Amino acid sequence: MTDPMIEAVNVSKDLGSGAAKVAALKGVSLALNGGELTLLMGPSGSGKTTLLSILGCMLTPTEGTVRIRGRSTGGAEPEDLALLRREHVGFVFQSFHLFPTLSATDNVRLALDIRGERSRRAKAKSREALARVGLPHKLKAFPRELSGGEQQRVAIARAIVGNPSIILADEPTAALDGENGQAVMKILAGIAREQGRAVLIVTHDPRLLPLADRVVHIEDGRIVREERRGAELQ
Numbered sequence: 001m002t003d004p005m006i007e008a009v010n011v012s013k014d015l016g017s018g019a020a021k022v023a024a025l026k027g028v029s030l031a032l033n034g035g036e037l038t039l040l041m042g043p044s045g046s047g048k049t050t051l052l053s054i055l056g057c058m059l060t061p062t063e064g065t066v067r068i069r070g071r072s073t074g075g076a077e078p079e080d081l082a083l084l085r086r087e088h089v090g091f092v093f094q095s096f097h098l099f100p101t102l103s104a105t106d107n108v109r110l111a112l113d114i115r116g117e118r119s120r121r122a123k124a125k126s127r128e129a130l131a132r133v134g135l136p137h138k139l140k141a142f143p144r145e146l147s148g149g150e151q152q153r154v155a156i157a158r159a160i161v162g163n164p165s166i167i168l169a170d171e172p173t174a175a176l177d178g179e180n181g182q183a184v185m186k187i188l189a190g191i192a193r194e195q196g197r198a199v200l201i202v203t204h205d206p207r208l209l210p211l212a213d214r215v216v217h218i219e220d221g222r223i224v225r226e227e228r229r230g231a232e233l234q
């Protein structure tokens with residue numbers, strides 16, 4: 001058994017304060033392995049986004065620990081967390097979050113830019129990432145010239161261009177029709193399996209189940225069930 005890329009160990013998270021305080025997570029442990037695509041499913045308000053935000057070092061746990069490649073993030077300063085996030089984690093969001101005035105290549109390159117990589121190599125890497133998601137012919141296109149599915153693929157290219165070991169995606173197919181949703185999901189599955197990354201996807205969409213290696217169910221801030229599946233994608 002290889003060591004997990006990332007793990008939450010007995011994580012609890014309270015959100016809000018006073019009478020409005022909510023225990024969003026209650027002692028959650030979850031380890032994600034490289035090469036696997038995991039779906040995180042559960043009802044609205046069950047804590048999915050909170051868990052994703054904690055794994056991605058955007059929120060700190062009230063109790064418990066997150067370890068990224070064996071290194072605990074407990075006690076880390078915000079700047080250290082930002083560095084860890086930049087080095088190890090790629091994010092994909094429901095609504096793409098692309099810059100409308102930048103081409104596909106420049107949207108992807110921005111992720112390298114903020115890491116201080118501004119060479120010609122950065123441009124080549126951005127093109128390679130766009131080719132990896134099936135968009136080698138759209139390098140110069142602006143977001144408004146792309147379909148929703150294509151925009152999400154640019155966002156995936158941006159998430160992988162820095163070579164992170166972990167990809168966290170929050171409802172990445174929710175804004176897409178069934179066909180585009182499946183295409184995006186297959187790309188994410190390929191990124192997990194062929195590139196050995198740990199991919200975690202929050203979703204409500206049962207049509208994605210056949211593509212997952214593992215499905216984790218969360219309810220009321222607790223992991224209640226987990227299944228391993230023989231994924232259909234080869």
Ligand SMILES: Nc1ncnc2c1ncn2[C@@H]1O[C@H](COP(=O)(O)OP(=O)(O)OP(=O)(O)O)[C@@H](O)[C@H]1O
Binds near residue numbers: 015017023042046047
């Ligand atoms: N900033 C906040 N302040 C107080 N409570 C919050 C805050 N953010 C989320 N919550 C509460 O924490 C709980 C978990 O929220 P979370 O967004 O993680 O759920 P979710 O499973 O992602 O839901 P959805 O599927 O609707 O996106 C919910 O009860 C929510 O109302």
